[in-house]
Amino acid sequence: MAASALSLSGLVGAMAFVVYSMFSWLQWQSFTVRSWDLGIFTQLAKDYANFRPPIVSLKGDGYNLLGDHFHPILVLLAPFYKLFPSAYTLLVVQNMLLAISVVVVAHLAIKRLGRITGACLGVGYALSWGLQSAVDSQFHEIAFAVPLLALSLVALLEEKWRSAWIWASLLVFVKEDLGLTVFVIGLVMAWRARTAAGLWLSAWGVGWFVLTTKVILPSMNPGSEWAYQSQLNIAGLLKDPATLFQPDKVTTVLLLAAITAGLCLFSPLTLIVLPTLAWRFLSELPVYWGQEWQYSAVLMPVVFIAAIDALSRRKVLSGMRLRLLLGTTIMVIAVVLSSQYAFEKLADPAKNFPLTTAASSQSALAAVPDGVTVETDISLMSYLVDRTEVYWIGNKNPVPDYVFFDVSGRPGLAATAIAQEAEQRFPGTRFVTVYADAHYQVARKE
Structure with missing residues (x-):
């Protein structure tokens, strides 16, 4: 069963990689540039590939990108860029990382729920709107966080506490706010494992969040500050709590539940989405509230693994037919929602990726x-x-x-x-x- 599950999950992951890469290639050959971020991260990769610090001129003359966000894990881009020095390489790397997470999630689902139900969940995850938006937005550092989260939460469910600890601990080197996500993962681990290891993981996450936002980022930032601190408008929320129910915010939360047919709500793992939603919803920038761009990608492995947890643990959901129905429903939801998100463009490439220019x-x-x-x-x-x-x-x-x-x-x-x-x-x-x-x-x- 283990070998069969791995081969089927590998097939789902390979298919996801093909779809992601097809989308990226159509963007690339039609000269579609979604933002300046791909250029920024390419300059970073070029510097790392040549053993230089990430001085990114797109952000400003002499600007060290480690003063913008804390993402030292991006040094892993260096060998790929050295072999294939192109911005397109970063798109391929991101697609590969997202596809790895698909394999991890699908493998867990197949092992716990059976081949058909598990494969349906794997396909649903691969087509989830958060991953679609990440592919459409082109490269961002969160590409590394998605498989790390998947690996950590799968290990947590399988009670492989050391592996869960290690995978989760690496998230602090992807982006500073993920230290708070690690904090919550640690609390969930402490509750499930009944050991102090989870509390130490929580301390690790909080410690790195404080260190990066109060010391490392200000020391490297031209303004001697954490550049994004001003976006956390806690006072504004306290003054007007109704802003928490802004339509885009509510829609994002509802869609997080909807893509798992509500199953994620029956697992405590879903609490892990709270830090990411908190910093996004506290911001006054509408771009953070909705479903576009890459911001929701890190939420996808959380809610899907939470759904798998609920399906495999809740006795009321233990019937094979019910599981198959729910798994199929999740896949259908993902396919239907695709008509509203980035992969809808694949239905008519000539129109959506024109070569006229x-x-x-x-x-x-x-x-x-x-x-x-x-x-x-x-x-x-x-x-x-x-x-x-x-x-x-x-x-x-x-x-x-x-x-x-x-x-x-x-x-x-x-x-x-x-x-x-x-x-x-x-x-x-x-x-x-x-x-x-x-x-x-x-x-x-x-």
Whole structure:
């Protein structure tokens, strides 16, 4: 049974990796750049691959990215980037990490619930909206947290306390807020194992959260502070508790329960979602409240493993037919919800990943030689960071060798407009246009 479960879970994971990678490839070849984050993390990977600290010019001249978020685990990107120096490599690595978590979750489900029910749960997890949004958002550090959470919680359910402790303890090196998640995992472990090991894990998580937010991040941040502390508006919540019931927040919570057909509510493991939901809902930034972007990816292994826990432990749910019905329901829910999230785009790739600007993008990129410095907008920065030093237009930057901008939203713009604007930003420097069409303009410093 063990070998059979592993082979079937491996098949589910392989299929997930294919779907994730197909989506990423369609994004890449259609020159879709979701944000500046892929460019930022590519600059980090390039530095680590060349044994340098992560000085990321997209965040600012001389900016050490370890002063933004605490994610030393990203040094593991170095060998992959060294072999395949491309921003696309990071997308493949993320898809691989998410697929590993699919194997872990599906394997547990198959072992505990049987082949069909377990496979349905594995597929439901693979297609869960949190993972879809993470793939769509392109690379972020949470890619490492997802398999670590899966491995830790599976070990916890199987009462492999040492393994659960080790996997969970590594989360503090993925992102500073995950120290609080580790704190709750430790409490759940202490309750289930009836040993002090869980309490030590909780202390480890809290200790690293305090150390990173009060010492490490401020020491490396240009503003000598934890850059995201101001986003935790506890006073605002206390003043107006009704903000906790903002529609996007309520929808996110309801969908977390819905994707497991409510089963996650019958397991104490679901408490592990609270720290992540807390920092997101305390923020005044609406981008944190909903289901888009990568923020919910770390919640997916928690609620699905909690659902498996409930199905395998609750006697009222022990009937084989009922389990099969619930497992199938979860898979159907995931497939139906896919029509509302990122993978819906796979139904019509020609429409959702158009190649209409591909020739223009390639020609504009070809106008920028290797090894130069470039100031640009978000448009194609992920395609420039591998071979140039890239600065973002929104920062105060040194004079670049080239400027590169998407002008498609400014019809009728003169072919020399971007060069002239660069001269205004950098007085005393002359720029000459080297490429211009209806979509992009590129200018070179004379």
